[in-house]
Amino acid sequence: MEYVYAALLLHKAGGKLTAKAMEDVLTAAGSTPDKGRVKALLAALKDVDIDEALKSAAVMPVAAAPAAAGAAVKAEAKKEVVEEEKEEEFTAGLGSLFG
Missing domain, CATH: 1.20.5 (Single alpha-helices involved in coiled-coils or other helix-helix interfaces)
Incomplete structure (x- = not known):
């Protein structure tokens, strides 16, 4: 879950979603980043409009x-x-x- 949080934090801050940026955020949070998981998440988010996904997900809870x-x-x-x-x-x- 921390990988998703790192991606959301970078997105909210206006940063670019890169493997290096994700690893830096995870390291700063006290986690040891797994490069494979970082790459997998970045590949999954490649064609996703994060703002639109957040709008549709916020309604359910x-x-x-x-x-x-x-x-x-x-x-x-x-x-x-x-x-x-x-x-x-x-x-x-x-x-x-x-x-």
């Missing part, structure tokens, strides 16, 4: 986020219902003692 929040709310509501039922059972048992 935003749409997925609310589903997780809704599940958490449902789980909390279910927990409250179970706790209320336990409390009702407990108080019903106490009422029979003084009956």
Whole structure:
């Protein structure tokens, strides 16, 4: 993943995507660059419009986020219902003692 991040950083900074530039960014980040992986990524990105790819990719995570929040709310509501039922059972048992 750090190879993709290095490419995105170079692109955002306006730098040219070259093997040397990628290796320099990876080294500066504390990683040991693999020349084969650098070349493979550069070959894969050769005909890709990075700005367009970022625009289309940015839409997906935003749409997925609310589903997780809704599940958490449902789980909390279910927990409250179970706790209320336990409390009702407990108080019903106490009422029979003084009956």
